[in-house]
Amino acid sequence: MHNVVIVGGGPAGLSAALTAAVAGAPVLLLDSNPRLGGQYWRTPADNFGDQNENHFDLATGLKLINSVKAQSNIQVLSGAQIWSASHKDGVSTLRVIYQGSEKIINTGNLILATGAYDRSLPFPGWDIPGVMTPGGVQSLIKGHGVVAGKRVVVAGSGPFLLPVAAGLVKSGADVVELLEANKSWRWASSILVLLENLSKIKEGFYYIEAISKGKVRARFGQAVVGAYAGENGELESVDIAKIDRNFKIKKVRNIKCDVAAIGWGFTADTSLAGALGCKQVVAKDESVVVLIDSKQQTSITGVFAAGEITGIGGSELSMIEGEIAGKSAAKFVGCAVDISRSDLIIRAKKQRFAAALIKAYPIKSGWRSWLDEQTVLCRCEEVDLADLKDSIVELGATDSRTAKLLTRCGMGLCQGRICGRFVVDLVADQLNISPTDIDRIAAVSRPIITPIPLGVLAAGE
Amino acid sequence: MKNPDAIVIGAGVVGACCALSLTNAGLKVLIIDRGPVASGTTGAGEGNILVSDKGPGAELTLAIRSRDLWFDINTDIGGGFELEAKGGVVVSRSAKGISDLKKLSVLQKENGVEVIELDGAGLRKIEPYLSESVEYGVLYPGDAQCQPMLAAAQIIRAVKKRGGSFIQGENVIAINSNAGSLIGITTDKNNYSCPIVINATGTWAGEIAKLAGSHLPIMPRRGFILVTAPAPKIVHHKVYDADYVANVASSDADLQSSAVVEGTASGTILIGASRERVGFKADLDISILRQLARQAISLFPVLSSIGLLRAYRGFRPYAPDHLPVIGEDANISGLWHAAGHEGAGIGLSPATGELITAQITNQSTFIDPTPFSPKRFQGSEYVAV
Numbered sequence: 001m002h003n004v005v006i007v008g009g010g011p012a013g014l015s016a017a018l019t020a021a022v023a024g025a026p027v028l029l030l031d032s033n034p035r036l037g038g039q040y041w042r043t044p045a046d047n048f049g050d051q052n053e054n055h056f057d058l059a060t061g062l063k064l065i066n067s068v069k070a071q072s073n074i075q076v077l078s079g080a081q082i083w084s085a086s087h088k089d090g091v092s093t094l095r096v097i098y099q100g101s102e103k104i105i106n107t108g109n110l111i112l113a114t115g116a117y118d119r120s121l122p123f124p125g126w127d128i129p130g131v132m133t134p135g136g137v138q139s140l141i142k143g144h145g146v147v148a149g150k151r152v153v154v155a156g157s158g159p160f161l162l163p164v165a166a167g168l169v170k171s172g173a174d175v176v177e178l179l180e181a182n183k184s185w186r187w188a189s190s191i192l193v194l195l196e197n198l199s200k201i202k203e204g205f206y207y208i209e210a211i212s213k214g215k216v217r218a219r220f221g222q223a224v225v226g227a228y229a230g231e232n233g234e235l236e237s238v239d240i241a242k243i244d245r246n247f248k249i250k251k252v253r254n255i256k257c258d259v260a261a262i263g264w265g266f267t268a269d270t271s272l273a274g275a276l277g278c279k280q281v282v283a284k285d286e287s288v289v290v291l292i293d294s295k296q297q298t299s300i301t302g303v304f305a306a307g308e309i310t311g312i313g314g315s316e317l318s319m320i321e322g323e324i325a326g327k328s329a330a331k332f333v334g335c336a337v338d339i340s341r342s343d344l345i346i347r348a349k350k351q352r353f354a355a356a357l358i359k360a361y362p363i364k365s366g367w368r369s370w371l372d373e374q375t376v377l378c379r380c381e382e383v384d385l386a387d388l389k390d391s392i393v394e395l396g397a398t399d400s401r402t403a404k405l406l407t408r409c410g411m412g413l414c415q416g417r418i419c420g421r422f423v424v425d426l427v428a429d430q431l432n433i434s435p436t437d438i439d440r441i442a443a444v445s446r447p448i449i450t451p452i453p454l455g456v457l458a459a460g461e
Numbered sequence: 462m463k464n465p466d467a468i469v470i471g472a473g474v475v476g477a478c479c480a481l482s483l484t485n486a487g488l489k490v491l492i493i494d495r496g497p498v499a500s501g502t503t504g505a506g507e508g509n510i511l512v513s514d515k516g517p518g519a520e521l522t523l524a525i526r527s528r529d530l531w532f533d534i535n536t537d538i539g540g541g542f543e544l545e546a547k548g549g550v551v552v553s554r555s556a557k558g559i560s561d562l563k564k565l566s567v568l569q570k571e572n573g574v575e576v577i578e579l580d581g582a583g584l585r586k587i588e589p590y591l592s593e594s595v596e597y598g599v600l601y602p603g604d605a606q607c608q609p610m611l612a613a614a615q616i617i618r619a620v621k622k623r624g625g626s627f628i629q630g631e632n633v634i635a636i637n638s639n640a641g642s643l644i645g646i647t648t649d650k651n652n653y654s655c656p657i658v659i660n661a662t663g664t665w666a667g668e669i670a671k672l673a674g675s676h677l678p679i680m681p682r683r684g685f686i687l688v689t690a691p692a693p694k695i696v697h698h699k700v701y702d703a704d705y706v707a708n709v710a711s712s713d714a715d716l717q718s719s720a721v722v723e724g725t726a727s728g729t730i731l732i733g734a735s736r737e738r739v740g741f742k743a744d745l746d747i748s749i750l751r752q753l754a755r756q757a758i759s760l761f762p763v764l765s766s767i768g769l770l771r772a773y774r775g776f777r778p779y780a781p782d783h784l785p786v787i788g789e790d791a792n793i794s795g796l797w798h799a800a801g802h803e804g805a806g807i808g809l810s811p812a813t814g815e816l817i818t819a820q821i822t823n824q825s826t827f828i829d830p831t832p833f834s835p836k837r838f839q840g841s842e843y844v845a846v
Contacts, residue, residue: 084747095747380691381727395498395614396627402497405504405610408727413690415770447745448771451690454732455765458754460747 003333004326005030005094005105007082007272008113010038011315012307012322014064016111019326021071023337028105029068030080030096036065038115039135040315042142057203057315064319083452087276087300095460097452102460108302109333111325112273112290113318116266116308119287120418121363123370125227126262127379130235134164134263147171149259153238155179155224156263158361159314162207164261169214176257178211179222181243181264182361190356197353199316224262225249225370235260247366264363267421268309271446278303280444282437283311285358287421288444295339296325304329313354320347368429377426378419380412388423392430400427400439415446462626465491467657467821468646470633470669472496473503474609474810475799476661477616480625481534482814483659486822490625491655493648495632498617499610502663502806505775507686507723507731508609509699510808513549513601514706516565517572519832520784520805523812525573526827528603530811538619542612543726549604550579550588552595552760553703559597562703566599575602590695590763604699606723609807636673636796643795657821659797664778666786666800673793676838677786679801681776683742685735685749687757688771691728695763699723702760705734709804710783714738716749720756722764730767732757734804741776777803787813787833789820797821798835 004020006013009031017029029036037043041061068074077098084095094105118133125131132148134156140146152173154165157180165178187194194201211218226239237256241249266287270280273290279299283289290298290305298305306325307318324347327337373386387407397403400423409423410416416423420443428435465488469480472494480490494500510528515521535544553559566576579587581596617627631648636658638644645654660669663679670677704719711717718735725731735749750772758765780786780801790796799817802809816833819826 084745086745086747391614394618395611396617396621396629397614398497398629402500402610405499406614411771413770448769451768451770453766453768454687454689454754454758457751457769458758458765460751 003027004109004111004329005107006111006113007094008038008115008307009033009036009076009078010113010115010307010318011040011061011064012115012318012325013038013111013113014068015319015322016113016306016326016329017074018064018068018071019323020111020330021074023327023330024335025073025330025333027074029074029076030082030094030105031076031078032081034079036068036076036078037061039139041065042139044143044145081450082272083450084448085272085275087303090302092276092303097456100456102456109329110303111329112278112298112303112305112309113307113322113325114269114272114309116268116312117417119264119267119421120262121264121367121422122375122377122419123225123227123367124372124375125229127376128227128229128235129233130258131227131260131262134160134261137259137261138164138167141167141171147173148261149257150174151176151257151259153177153179153224153240153255153257153260155181155222155260157181157363158263158265159204159357160263160265162204162211165216166207166210169211169216175211175214175216177240177255178216178218179224179240180218180220181223181247183220183245186360187356190359193352193356196349200353223247224260225252227260234258243366245364247364248369265361266308266312267417268312270309270444271449273298273305273309274441274445275447275449276300276303278305280441282440284355285312285363286440287312288440294344295328296321297328302332311354313350313357317347317350317354320350365425368426377423378409378412380414381408383407383409385426388426389430392427397427398431400424400435401442403427410443413451416443420444462489462491465489465653465655467491467659468493468653468655469659469661470494470646471501471661471663472498472613472617472627472629473501473661473663474499474613474616474807475663475802475813476659477613477620478534478810478814479659479661479799479817480620481538481616482811482818483821484620484623484625486818490620491653492617492620492625492627493631493633494629497629498627499613501665502775502777503609503613505686505773506609506807507721507733508607508612508807509805510605510607511549511805512574512603513551513569513599514709517568519828521569521572521574522828523785523809524805525603526815527809527812528605530815531605531607534616534811538615541615543608544605545607545726546602546605547698547723549601549699549701550584550598551601551701551703551706552584552591552598554594554596558703562597562599565706576600577602588697588700590761591700592760592762595760600698606699607807608726612807633669633672636669636793638673638793638796641793643793656795657797658795659799659817661799663800663806664776666778666798670790670798670835673790673796675790675792675835677798677800677835678781678838679786680738680779680781681741682779682803683735683737683739683774683776684733684804685746685753685772685774687732687750687753687769688773689730689732689764690768690770692730692767694724695767696722696724696730696761700760702756708736711736712781712783718749718752718756720753720760722757722760729770730764736777738779743774745772745774778806779803782837785809785813785833786835787816788830788835791836791839
């Protein structure tokens with residue numbers, strides 16, 4: 001019998017597992033990846049010592065992973081995919097696909113640390129092979145030692161672009177452009193927050209130094225607004241625009257490249273929390289996150305959440321949230337452990353930094369003007385902007401759910417993880433209204449969290 | 462819209478077809494729904510247009526007529542709702558099931574349904590992935606399928622282009638009459654005067670009838686559908702187990718399910734069909750999903766490796782005698798009901814619209830409308846639950 005079940009093996013889940021186990025609670029840690037570390041500390045199958053120099057603080061991750069592995073009261077199930085979950089009368093039921101069959105896990109004490117994935121925005125040509133997310137490019141390098149291309153444009157917004165560019169430079173790629181859509185002055189109002197988070201400045205310099213070795217200079221107020229395929233159907237060049245503070249295009253130039261890594265921050269993966277019935281809210285950056293109290297407990301007693309799913313804030317905030325959640329869950333099962341004042345102070349400091357990030361890297365609505373009628377929105381079901389407009393203007397959809405059902409936009413294999421968020425904005429845009437929280441939360445609702453083979457489903461009881 | 466000739470309450474496929482039929486007869490029609498287009502049972506259906514699942518009787522006559530009308534509508538409004546004459550295949554694996562299916566298909570044939578008996582080899586010729594254990598089946602070339610939400614939306618678009626209108630987000634709170642004649646309706650936002658109102662609110666039709674002081678025992682009969690990830694063409698027809706016919710006709714409140722498997726234009730495979738009377742209970746019942754998966758795999762073993770992507774549920778509008786309710790209200794003249802089609806609403810909608818319109822405009826009807834009349838429930842002991 002496991003006292004605490006934790007879902008997610010990234011910074012938050014690992015910290016939660018170690019903290020709860022050290023406090024005396026037996027832990028079952030479920031992770032969908034083949035190896036612990038999450039997206040942030042993703043490592044290749046063997047010999048990850050090499051990767052140390054590609055990553056600012058992989059050492060922290062390796063230490064944490066090794067501590068978790070060494071802890072005798074933690075059992076790890078790697079490669080465990082939860083396809084469905086529910087909560088009733090204090091018991092959470094997780095239906096897990098593990099090694100080709102289904103395993104049912106019931107628990108009264110659960111910590112959710114399911115992380116986040118890249119946020120994408122559409123533009124003409126973004127569906128051409130070679131246009132990738134920074135997370136995708138980075139996981140190829142970190143997980144497989146593969147460099148995605150020779151001439152790479154890194155673009156979008158947010159601090160994550162730096163480690164991706166740095167990783168590419170170190171792996172021998174030519175980073176021909178590094179483009180941040182926002183202006184650097186946006187940090188000005190957050191100087192104090194920066195000063196209290198010196199480790200973050202250190203991290204920034206680490207990457208800037210790494211990038212400068214590749215003679216790469218970051219340009220601000222610029223974005224990739226178009227992509228073109230060559231005769232082989234793969235990416236050949238991109239249009240780069242100077243944009244104003246609302247992301248409206250001012251001036252465009254074209255540059256040759258074979259890969260464009262474009263990301264706009266992250267979207268929390270709250271599918272599991274939603275399936276359990278945890279209350280979700282819309283954060284300042286308009287992403288849907290899990291609502292928690294000061295103990296990291298969700299709206300359901302005995303279900304805790306930590307890391308990116310409570311709001312995008314990076315690995316350090318994830319780790320302290322994981323520690324607090326670990327303590328809360330351990331205490332909930334009767335271990336003598338308490339959240340300390342310093343835990344709360346550290347978390348508050350990291351939260352201020354996370355809030356400053358949101359302020360420094362806003363995603364402005366001008367991106368919607370980059371699209372043309374033929375711009376594909378849903379890559380799984382090949383739905384373009386004209387189709388979406390038709391569902392609204394001609395077929396009378398007045399909400400994103402109806403528009404989705406009429407066009408199949410967001411109903412493909414990725415279950416709307418890529419397009420769901422921005423389609424809500426585009427539908428509202430067409431109708432000249434603001435999306436409601438209900439619209440945004442509905443767009444991330446996935447009762448079937450991940451596809452399950454019918455044979456596995458049929459074999460279950 | 463000021464002074465419509467007729468108001469249709471409900472923007473599902475039944476309401477849409479009634480509105481189109483009335484519009485084509487020259488009436489100015491206003492459609493009102495409390496939600497968006499097809500937000501009720503229409504949006505949760507497979508899009509069945511079947512002649513195969515009904516024994517001889519009034520409903521089969523309605524179904525055969527309706528099936529042809531769907532293709533007329535497709536031509537009339539210019540398509541856009543994935544109408545496909547894919548054909549249905551009904552199979553059975555038990556001696557009794559096979560003998561019942563044979564008897565049923567003979568009767569259907571006598572009533573004008575095209576039927577083709579097939580043995581195991583014949584079946585696998587048209588459905589190569591069908592289980593080796595299946596050795597008898599009947600092909601119904603007349604069965605068809607459409608995308609029901611698109612059908613409702615495209616028909617309503619045509620109605621609007623022809624002078625009608627559609628107001629969404631208004632909830633009907635009163636049916637207004639004077640000396641037994643309808644004079645209009647009141648919503649939570651507006652008053653509308655109108656001499657003719659069609660209640661096409663499906664599973665919720667009893668509530669509208671109640672506003673008129675009438676009794677319409679329509680109950681929800683819940684069903685789940687599994688949707689797979691897009692797959693190569695595995696299932697070519699709508700393929701279902703003969704038990705389905707028995708389940709459709711059953712009045713049992715408990716769960717029944719029988720395999721119904723079909724591919725769609727988008728590459729996904731739809732798997733039904735469960736039936737149970739549990740009110741409007743909305744939660745995802747995993748044990749039903751498992752049962753549906755088992756039954757589908759037993760027909761098409763290859764489905765075992767295909768991923769389940771979504772599951773959704775809907776509430777079929779169920780009338781205790783399994784016949785749709787199509788006709789004028791027992792108490793108020795000018796109020797018409799078009800509801801209670803259970804799982805056959807998509808298929809039966811065009812004929813329902815035609816039947817309603819013919820009666821309103823005093824034209825002759827293609828079928829005696831008496832069996833469908835809502836008056837059959839007056840003074841009955843049927844109680845909606």
